[in-house]
Amino acid sequence: MTGGAANGLPPIRHNDYSPLRPPEIGAWDPSLPVSVIIPAHGGQHRLDLTLASLAAQTYPDHLMEVIVVDDGSEPPLRLPEIAPPGARIVTADPGGWGIAHAVNTGAALAEGRILQRLDADMVVCREHIEALARWHHLAEHLVTIGAKKFVEEPRLTPGRVHEAVRAGSLEEIFDLSEALPSSTEQTIARTDGLRASRNPYHVCTGPTVSMRRETFHAVGGIDPDVLRGEDTEFAYRLAQRGVVFIPDMTAGAVHLGLPAQRRDRQRVVRAVAPYLAHRIPLRRDLRKDRGRRWLVPYVEVVLHVGGAGQEQVREAVNAALEGSVTDVTVTLVAPWSRLPRGRRPVLGDPDFELRLMREHFGHDERVRLADEVSPTPAPTPFRYTGPISVPLGHDSLERMIAAVQEDRSGLLTVDLPGAGPATLERTEAVGRALLLGARYPQEVAASIKATHGVRHGEAKEFWPSSRAARPGAPESAPLPDAPAARTVARPEPGTKATREPGPGRKADPGRRGPNGPSGPSGPRGQESASPAPGGSRSLIDRLRAAIRPE
Incomplete structure (x- = not known):
């Protein structure tokens, strides 16, 4: 065993998946069934548009099921007239609530070898499922991420969406020149499609992501106790399992409505921080309180x-x-x-x-x-x-x-x-x-x-x-x-x-929390007493700079 995949593929160095060669869209024969899991709470009209776009996919109908998990909607969600043949609505398991709980419910019922998570307010292009699923026919340890842009929701009917997606033109129904690009896509572009990313799990957010079913269950599914940032925390556990993250920009999608961060960014960041601080030790910037005990150690x-x-x-x-x-x-x-x-x-x-x-x-x-x-x-x-x-x-x-x-x-x-x-x-x-x-x-x-x-x-x-x-x-x-x-x-x-550096953050080489530098190191600061050659920063300060925040 020298690091190559079990099926003879060359080894992937870090997250550089360049050795993999996926088949061209439309020029191959899929064989793995896909289960699309859609957690939903209310929003019947947006769900109707999402299902209309899924009904026009290039992935074979007999290999695709769609499971909408109704997470306590009032009135209950219904299956619209335009929907994929293998679509059904189930209710979330009793005793829990939230996105993670709903996704876990769907994953437990899924029969497909590939699990595709999709939000209930996404209109996807016709190749979306095929583009992501083709990678999973190459190897088992991959997680694929689709593209998305945010738009103000126009007035659309499911029939109009289905017609436009089947024709292969989202531009017919959305003004994509006015769409708000996802910040994750900027990170993807900056890191050569995540090939050079140090922490690619950062961009593996929930709206559209797929993986083998056994990969999902091997890490325990999504943590239902994490009410904000559950997708990032889940992606971190996938990263520790050793998966390779692959963004595929041909799997295009439009997210109906602007991101929550645009409405109240400070509150969103505050809501996420304590969940990630306890569960993602690599977020050194979130562990600044001295003397604390954290759920997951470093x-x-x-x-x-x-x-x-x-x-x-x-x-x-x-x-x-x-x-x-x-x-x-x-x-x-x-x-x-x-x-x-x-x-x-x-x-x-x-x-x-x-x-x-x-x-x-x-x-x-x-x-x-x-x-x-x-x-x-x-x-x-x-x-x-x-x-x-x-x-x-x-x-x-x-x-x-x-x-x-x-x-x-x-x-x-x-x-x-x-x-x-x-x-x-x-x-x-x-x-x-x-x-x-x-x-x-x-x-x-x-x-x-x-x-x-x-x-x-x-x-x-x-x-x-x-x-x-x-x-x-x-x-x-x-x-x-x-x-x-x-x-x-x-x-x-x-x-x-x-x-x-992590998205939206600059590395601060002279500062860390209780689990690393925030002042002198060593017994009573002995290590930092001597200046380093060629500058005023001490040896230990430079060591700390190498352990950057995410």
């Missing part, structure tokens, strides 16, 4: 504790939890479930150390006891694994994350003399390896090398002034400071660094 630290003493484990755990990156969880790996139960000698117990550790850490929500390591830490975006004998330095995690963020490598390996390797994995790279059929753990590194790249570094670069780089050395003999983040490790050949 890094999982894995420590194998077999044979170690309690004090040694306590030192390693404390170092992980008290470093400059604070939204961390620790997984202690040992045969916890196999500890004998029942009467035993307390002081003479052969498992004395393990039982002490279990009691000491078992009640700390930041520490997890596990018999074995899970194949992926998703949705946590990074996982560190290192020897228990070498505790993390105060900013070791920060330095390692800066290294992999610089060139988007999927795996960093650091040789700790006398103790073995320490590694930092990027979860999306691990997820891609597993999707491509790599056996865990034997073949994962080779697959990551092909799709994301592997870096190698020396201990002094990530433990620059501690005994960690040389076990047994006195703490009074520090190693020289590490070089700046841009040379902190040696990338694999062919890897290049790219930078892409």
Whole structure:
């Protein structure tokens, strides 16, 4: 297994899907059934227009079903006269409400191999379903995104819409010269169709997106507890699974009505922020409150504790939890479930150390006891694994994350003399390896090398002034400071660094929240006391600049 798709396709590097060659529209024979899922709450007239456009699709009728999920409409929605042959209306499952709940209801009923999510106020071009579905005939780990423009809703009848879509001309019924372009499409254009995007999940918003049915269910569907930004949060979990995001601008559509941001942008941003702050750790700009505990941590630290003493484990755990990156969880790996139960000698117990550790850490929500390591830490975006004998330095995690963020490598390996390797994995790279059929753990590194790249570094670069780089050395003999983040490790050949601030935001290299820089780093600011060569910014400031906000 070297990173290529199971069907023999060449490996896709990061999100550069250039090796894939989809068939031309109208020049191929589809075989996979598609289920179009439309969540709807009221808006019967707009729904009628949406269904009229779906009734004129080039995708074969016998391979397409349409499921409209009525999310508590009053009066209930009805199926109009012009609708696809395979269309039906179902009610959302009782006990819930909202877009995510409605989509999940439809996905549970869907029979198609491909799930196409579509809003109930979209008029799509006749090739829309075909354009997105053709990619899914190539590989299973793709998510496709359609195009859209926003228009003030004109007065239209379903019959007029059906006629125009079937004729292949949305321009006949919409003045597209006055349409408001989607901001996501600007990002798509700026990043070469997302091929160069660092975080392509940003643009995977809900109105029109499709994927294989098993991909949808593998990440647990859309979170019904996320009432705003549920599409972005869902796309983030897809990204951690390792999917490739492909926008297809030939899948055109018109969104009836202007976006909510035009009405009250500040309120929309405020409504989304707390949901994403807890669930998308890569949004460092949203985690500014010091001392907070977040639903999804930024890094999982894995420590194998077999044979170690309690004090040694306590030192390693404390170092992980008290470093400059604070939204961390620790997984202690040992045969916890196999500890004998029942009467035993307390002081003479052969498992004395393990039982002490279990009691000491078992009640700390930041520490997890596990018999074995899970194949992926998703949705946590990074996982560190290192020897228990070498505790993390105060900013070791920060330095390692800066290294992999610089060139988007999927795996960093650091040789700790006398103790073995320490590694930092990027979860999306691990997820891609597993999707491509790599056996865990034997073949994962080779697959990551092909799709994301592997870096190698020396201990002094990530433990620059501690005994960690040389076990047994006195703490009074520090190693020289590490070089700046841009040379902190040696990338694999062919890897290049790219930078892409999130939509509408500029990177602020001197500021991070409680889980990273907002002031001096290291114990009492020691690391930032010395100016960096060639400028006033310190080494740690430049490291922090590499871990940019989204």
